[in-house]
Amino acid sequence: MLSAIAHTALATVAMAGGDGSHGLPAGEPFGFQVPIPPVVDEQSFALAAWMIWLPVISAILCGIYATLGVKSRLPAWTTVAALAGSFVIAVMTVSKLDFAKPVVVHLFDWIDLSWSSGSGTAGDQWHGLRANFALYLDGLSAYWILFVTFLGTMIAFYASEYMDEDKGTGYCRFFAGVSIFLFAMTALVLGENLIMLYLGWEGVGLASYLLIGYYYKKPAAVAAAKKAFIMNRIGDLGLALGIYLIWLEYGSLEFGVLFAALQSDGATGAGQYDGWAATLIPWCLMLGAFGKSAQFPLYVWLPDAMEGPTPVSALIHAATMVTAGIYLIARTMPFFLMNKASGGHALEAVAWIGGLTALLAATIAMAQYDIKRVMAYSTVSQLGYMFMGLGLATSFGACYHVLTHAFFKALLFLCCGAVMHGFGGQLDLRKLGGIRRVPGWGVVCWTMLIGSLWLSGIPGTAGYFSKDEILAQAFITEGTGFRILGWIGIITAGLTAYYTFRVWFRVFTGPTHYKPDESHGQGGHDEHHGDDHSFHPHAPGIRINLVLAVLSLGAIWLAVGYFVGDIWGTQVWIKNAIENSSAGTGLQLMPAGDHSTLLGFEPHTAMYFISGTFGLVGLTTAWWLHCANRKSADDLRTWLTARGWIAWLPRAMENKWYVDEIYIATIRFPLWIAGQALYMFDRVFVDGIGVNGTARLPKIAASLFQPLYNGKLQGYATSMAGGLALVIAWIVWVWMRGSV
Amino acid sequence: MNDVAISLTQAGEASTMVPIATGTIQIVLLVSAVMFAIGMVGFLTRRNMILMFLCTELMFQASAIAMIAFGRMHLNPEGQVFVIFILTVAAAEAALALGLVVLLYRRKPTLDAEAWSELKEC
Numbered sequence: 001m002l003s004a005i006a007h008t009a010l011a012t013v014a015m016a017g018g019d020g021s022h023g024l025p026a027g028e029p030f031g032f033q034v035p036i037p038p039v040v041d042e043q044s045f046a047l048a049a050w051m052i053w054l055p056v057i058s059a060i061l062c063g064i065y066a067t068l069g070v071k072s073r074l075p076a077w078t079t080v081a082a083l084a085g086s087f088v089i090a091v092m093t094v095s096k097l098d099f100a101k102p103v104v105v106h107l108f109d110w111i112d113l114s115w116s117s118g119s120g121t122a123g124d125q126w127h128g129l130r131a132n133f134a135l136y137l138d139g140l141s142a143y144w145i146l147f148v149t150f151l152g153t154m155i156a157f158y159a160s161e162y163m164d165e166d167k168g169t170g171y172c173r174f175f176a177g178v179s180i181f182l183f184a185m186t187a188l189v190l191g192e193n194l195i196m197l198y199l200g201w202e203g204v205g206l207a208s209y210l211l212i213g214y215y216y217k218k219p220a221a222v223a224a225a226k227k228a229f230i231m232n233r234i235g236d237l238g239l240a241l242g243i244y245l246i247w248l249e250y251g252s253l254e255f256g257v258l259f260a261a262l263q264s265d266g267a268t269g270a271g272q273y274d275g276w277a278a279t280l281i282p283w284c285l286m287l288g289a290f291g292k293s294a295q296f297p298l299y300v301w302l303p304d305a306m307e308g309p310t311p312v313s314a315l316i317h318a319a320t321m322v323t324a325g326i327y328l329i330a331r332t333m334p335f336f337l338m339n340k341a342s343g344g345h346a347l348e349a350v351a352w353i354g355g356l357t358a359l360l361a362a363t364i365a366m367a368q369y370d371i372k373r374v375m376a377y378s379t380v381s382q383l384g385y386m387f388m389g390l391g392l393a394t395s396f397g398a399c400y401h402v403l404t405h406a407f408f409k410a411l412l413f414l415c416c417g418a419v420m421h422g423f424g425g426q427l428d429l430r431k432l433g434g435i436r437r438v439p440g441w442g443v444v445c446w447t448m449l450i451g452s453l454w455l456s457g458i459p460g461t462a463g464y465f466s467k468d469e470i471l472a473q474a475f476i477t478e479g480t481g482f483r484i485l486g487w488i489g490i491i492t493a494g495l496t497a498y499y500t501f502r503v504w505f506r507v508f509t510g511p512t513h514y515k516p517d518e519s520h521g522q523g524g525h526d527e528h529h530g531d532d533h534s535f536h537p538h539a540p541g542i543r544i545n546l547v548l549a550v551l552s553l554g555a556i557w558l559a560v561g562y563f564v565g566d567i568w569g570t571q572v573w574i575k576n577a578i579e580n581s582s583a584g585t586g587l588q589l590m591p592a593g594d595h596s597t598l599l600g601f602e603p604h605t606a607m608y609f610i611s612g613t614f615g616l617v618g619l620t621t622a623w624w625l626h627c628a629n630r631k632s633a634d635d636l637r638t639w640l641t642a643r644g645w646i647a648w649l650p651r652a653m654e655n656k657w658y659v660d661e662i663y664i665a666t667i668r669f670p671l672w673i674a675g676q677a678l679y680m681f682d683r684v685f686v687d688g689i690g691v692n693g694t695a696r697l698p699k700i701a702a703s704l705f706q707p708l709y710n711g712k713l714q715g716y717a718t719s720m721a722g723g724l725a726l727v728i729a730w731i732v733w734v735w736m737r738g739s740v
Numbered sequence: 741m742n743d744v745a746i747s748l749t750q751a752g753e754a755s756t757m758v759p760i761a762t763g764t765i766q767i768v769l770l771v772s773a774v775m776f777a778i779g780m781v782g783f784l785t786r787r788n789m790i791l792m793f794l795c796t797e798l799m800f801q802a803s804a805i806a807m808i809a810f811g812r813m814h815l816n817p818e819g820q821v822f823v824i825f826i827l828t829v830a831a832a833e834a835a836l837a838l839g840l841v842v843l844l845y846r847r848k849p850t851l852d853a854e855a856w857s858e859l860k861e862c
Contacts, residue, residue, distance in 0.1 A: 710857075711857030711858070712854065712857060713792075713853045713854075713856075713857075714783075714784050714785075714787075714853070717783055717784055718784055721780060721784065
């Protein structure tokens with residue numbers, strides 16, 4: 001009830017701030033579109049809470065199954081049912097939602113503190129921190145929750161077959177982890193305040209850690225899990241500091257209050273909140289987003305995270321969790337715009353880091369042999385595009401690309417997983433080939449072709465449209481060197497097409513050959529080991545094929561949706577959802593760019609041809625080198641490595657530009673030295689002199705008196721008598737002196 | 741003090757008790773001190789447990805003599821009462837101490853006190 005009153009009060013404030021009575025002064029550089037204050041609606045959205053609770057219930061049930069020693073597929077079906085329920089509720093909720101009217105659904109009071117400075121004077125500031133467990137439903141969260149729950153359901157269904165070898169406690173553990181992840185992700189996306197977002201943020205990090213380290217007997221998996229967790233700590237520190245600064249500066253963490261404050265701030269000319277803290281907020285949030293979404297310099301954990309089971313890679317490390325950074329920046333876009341309006345460069349930094357990460361990761365992906373790693377670097381690269389989109393202030397383009405990428409990248413990962421599962425853990429594209437002709441692999445082959453086409457941005461695919469939204473924007477938005485950034489993005493698009501089809505042509509075309517991986521030996525694949533002749537790949541079953549087919553259809557629907565009308569037009573729907581949320585707030589008032597700068601065409605039109613051409617060139621190159629004329633790829637490599645002036649390039653790309661090594665040399669090694677130095681200090685000074693030294697003092701004192709205790713009875717008696725004599729002598733002396 | 745004298749008289753002692761001279765008491769105390777010193781020196785120099793025990797008895801009796809002397813000096817019978825107690829305790833203690841000596845002797849056939857020094861520090 002209280003919160004309802006508070007929100008009504010807030011609504012009044014926001015109305016007053018945003019009804020235009022202030023009037024933007026002429027020539028005001030920016031302002032905010034009026035964000036409609038959230039309506040508290042608990043009746044018509046009563047069901048929405050179950051979007052969060054269903055995964056929680058499923059996680060608890062999986063834990064119970066583990067203690068009961070369930071050996072069937074029960075945990076999988078429980079998880080799939082819970083996530084499907086979540087998805088259905090999400091669809092029902094979103095269908096009732098008007099994007100122009102954000103809704104807050106209050107679940108329970110969580111944190112509610114207030115205090116004053118105690119001076120008792122009028123206007124004495126009451127400070128408060130309120131973070132209720134409530135859902136904030138607007139276009140952005142609706143959009144995110146739909147694909148998160150849908151892909152979660154699909155991938156859990158896929159995993160029910162993929163994880164078959166581990167039936168028992170491992171199976172329960174896996175699905176409990178997936179359920180925890182979905183709970184945290186829904187809390188992150190639907191949270192009504194930054195504390196709840198942070199809860200989800202840490203929750204997905206925990207789930208990611210648990211699931212990367214799923215094969216906990218494998219040292220590489222444990223190391224990868226630790227690496228992911230520690231790298232994420234750096235980002236999470238940024239997010240925590242950002243949230244703290246927001247509270248310090250704006251006195252609230254609730255989105256409704258924050259957007260209202262930012263709006264009135266924007267309306268009055270951005271003077272109120274331009275202290276150092278306000279300047280720092282977007283940078284802190286950015287650090288958090290870069291950690292979670294694997295951007296330079298915090299991206300190195302993501303490729304290693306491929307040690308986890310493939311469904312985890314698909315769900316967490318490709319489709320959903322890694323988009324949390326995009327969500328964060330889209331959600332807090334007003335802070336970034338405020339920064340830009342007061343002359344800051346936070347948005348430009350986002351764009352540049354995104355663009356450069358896209359290029360860097362694409363070059364690494366070109367030279368990797370592990371197909372899952374290629375896909376991992378591709379994810380880093382595509383996330384770079386999304387950040388570029390955010391930085392270029394086309395949050396629509398960024399979020400659109402999130403959705404298309406979620407579909408085709410999950411599809412690609414699941415195809416890689418099917419290959420890995422069927423071929424004894426083999427992931428090296430040099431040891432696989434012509435799988436197209438192996439019986440039972442048709443669905444995997446053709447769905448992976450769809451995924452590859454979509455990722456490459458071949459004209460007519462969904463990836464093509466969403467990527468072009470971002471790339472074209474680089475030629476529209478005003479900013480430092482954004483034109484150069486646009487060309488970097490276009491070149492990356494060509495590289496993307498090349499490395500994607502390098503994988504597809506190598507694995508699925510050409511002469512058929514394959515052998516299992518001796519080093520992997522995960523669970524039930526052991527029976528396949530031995531010489532090549534005794535190895536028989538097992539084709540994916542109905543559930544894996546079904547999921548691949550559904551995801552392909554989803555990807556196709558996203559592409560078709562671009563062409564059809566308003567009702568089924570995904571692009572229209574998405575644009576409506578994003579632009580009416582905080583991600584779109586104020587974007588209309590960004591300085592309008594020049595729309596006729598790209599080779600004399602309107603940038604969007606020109607981009608269709610340019611990026612299409614680059615994509616096709618990349619595809620053709622891959623076809624020439626890896627399908628039609630395979631020897632030429634090796635020849636090219638030999639030619640390159642033989643030339644001194646260029647030989648470093650393929651080597652550096654294969655070794656991931658030595659980024660890991662650089663980190664080890666510049667960060668890990670100095671830290672290790674410092675740790676050793678502190679360890680020695682602890683050993684010598686604290687332990688040696690401080691603790692043991694003090695302890696030695698009584699011992700030294702004791703050694704003075706020790707000879708007295710020689711065990712000779714007469715010795716004791718003598719000292720006793722001597723002592724007595726001394727006492728008597730003293731008494732006599734005192735008595736004598738007194739009497740004199 | 742007078743009450744005590746009267747009660748002593750009533751106990752049947754015909755002669756009237758008078759405090760003894762200081763010189764007399766000094767002699768008695770001297771005897772006591774000499775006995776105590778002999779006992780102590782004996783205790784410190786002997787190794788034989790029985791002899792050591794005898795020396796402690798000697799010191800004990802020296803203190804008993806001193807008590808009687810002081811009691812007599814102050815015309816106070818409590819000194820003698822204490823001596824009765826001391827004798828009783830000494831008898832009990834002698835039984836106990838000699839019993840211990842017997843037990844120790846059974847463990848190691850020697851009366852040397854040096855033989856029992858296992859609990860020493862170094």
